[in-house]
Amino acid sequence: MRKGDMHGSPAVRARGITKSFGDVVALDGVDLDVAHGQVHGLVGPNGAGKTTLLGLLLGLAVADGGRLEILGTPVGRTLAVPDGVAGFVDGPGLYPSLTARQNLSALAALARYDTGGATGVDDALEQVGLTDVAGDRVRGFSLGMRQRLGLAAALLTKPRLLVLDEPANGLDPAGKNHVHRVITGLAADGTAVVLSSHRMDDLAALCSEVTILAAGRVVFSGPVSKLAAESGELDYRLLTSDPAAARRLVSQTPGLRVAPGRDPAARPDADVLVVRGPVPAIDELVVRLVRAGVALRELAPVVTPLEAAFLALTGTGTVPTKADREDL
Ligand SMILES: Nc1ncnc2c1ncn2[C@@H]1O[C@H](COP(=O)(O)OP(=O)(O)OP(=O)(O)O)[C@@H](O)[C@H]1O
Structure with a gap:
């Protein structure tokens, strides 16, 4: 010691x-x-x-x-x-x-x-x-x-x-x-x-x-x-083979909704939905997409759970990035 x-x-x-x-x-x-x-x-x-x-x-x-x-x-x-x-x-x-x-x-x-x-x-x-x-x-x-x-x-x-x-x-x-x-x-x-x-x-x-x-x-x-674990609900980027069907399935899945606004990281032409909800509801959505024959091409958190918790706890709108720092 x-x-x-x-x-x-x-x-x-x-x-x-x-x-x-x-x-x-x-x-x-x-x-x-x-x-x-x-x-x-x-x-x-x-x-x-x-x-x-x-x-x-x-x-x-x-x-x-x-x-x-x-x-x-x-x-x-x-x-x-x-x-x-x-x-x-x-x-x-x-x-x-x-x-x-x-x-x-x-x-x-x-x-x-x-x-x-x-x-x-x-x-x-x-x-x-x-x-x-x-x-x-x-x-x-x-x-x-x-x-x-x-x-x-x-x-x-x-x-x-x-x-x-x-x-x-x-x-x-x-x-x-x-x-x-x-x-x-x-x-x-x-x-x-x-x-x-x-x-x-x-x-x-x-x-x-x-x-x-x-x-x-x-x-x-x-x-x-x-x-x-403190982050609760998270936003996920969702890209599928059938965006209209995916949107319908999101609205039918308890606890999920399509978040307002677009994912700023999304390509302008991409049919990306931003879906908001807790992890178990996202799991349920994946099952529903598969059952409906909708192919899942991308599903990823817009910000990491850590970032989400940071935003929630500090009440800041954004996570300061390295670029922000270097701009100062
Ligand atoms: N020597 C100083 N004289 C006057 N004010 C100071 C001094 N050092 C820090 N402060 C003030 O104290 C507060 C905390 O500053 P501090 O530098 O510790 O924050 P920080 O979390 O490290 O911020 P950053 O992420 O911008 O580096 C700020 O309001 C800052 O302006």
């Missing part, structure tokens, strides 16, 4: 955390529990308080009120990165004129980490998929490469709590694979990971638990599976 979990204390225990910036209440009585070895996602609309909360975990700011315990130690009133914690918010701090390898060596030397020397640095670069550009200056790095280098820097410290703000931001599919593998590997070794994301697919793939924040308050905290 690692230090910090000896007395059964979680990696993070926050109770009633409050934080304001002038008149703006960023966090309003937030509770958070993160177990060792858990990947915990923070999600919420823009301005919900995610970055503020992550900043508190990293010791970049102190809460106005409430109790925060990190790795079994109560957090005091002074600004300092708690022992065993690594990560970054608002992008990693890097030296643009140094190469990726020099950045990691410099950070390790500054903080006097026992990284295992050059091997530790090269290993960290390999884990995040930056070996090929290890000798390139960071000035020319893309956002995704900087994110991965920031993660490599965090790895050098062998953290027991890793805190990441939007780690998937700017990543191409290969970069995302590296980051996902690193995070799941760390969690398997007992490291707790708290990350924020606007990407529901990332959250579903990575996190066992999520906390949804809206306007500084927790509106849900718990397993992803429980969240998906």
Whole structure:
């Protein structure tokens, strides 16, 4: 058993955390529990308080009120990165004129980490998929490469709590694979990971638990599976060989209706219906379509159950996408 979990204390225990910036209440009585070895996602609309909360975990700011315990130690009133914690918010701090390898060596030397020397640095670069550009200056790095280098820097410290703000931001599919593998590997070794994301697919793939924040308050905290169950009715895209018959069968199936408006993702010429209802009613519709000899060509949720729960719980009209973020 690692230090910090000896007395059964979680990696993070926050109770009633409050934080304001002038008149703006960023966090309003937030509770958070993160177990060792858990990947915990923070999600919420823009301005919900995610970055503020992550900043508190990293010791970049102190809460106005409430109790925060990190790795079994109560957090005091002074600004300092708690022992065993690594990560970054608002992008990693890097030296643009140094190469990726020099950045990691410099950070390790500054903080006097026992990284295992050059091997530790090269290993960290390999884990995040930056070996090929290890000798390139960071000035020319893309956002995704900087994110991965920031993660490599965090790895050098062998953290027991890793805190990441939007780690998937700017990543191409290969970069995302590296980051996902690193995070799941760390969690398997007992490291707790708290990350924020606007990407529901990332959250579903990575996190066992999520906390949804809206306007500084927790509106849900718990397993992803429980969240998906909260979505109730979902919209499905339905494409069949006979749209008119399908529409009739939808209206005859208890609990189902054709949702108003078109699926924005549908091709303009496609005879796609958007059908709204709970999962058992959708199952029943499939049986009825088959019995009526109507071929089913596509049946898929318009948004994932996780997205639907997010929309329902936060009262937002849309799920903020990565594109939304990058437009800002
Ligand atoms: N340093 C600051 N000074 C003033 N207001 C701040 C500061 N940091 C955060 N806020 C405000 O606190 C609220 C929460 O901000 P925060 O950045 O934590 O939200 P977020 O959930 O991370 O949002 P986003 O998804 O846009 O990154 C917002 O209203 C924001 O404007």
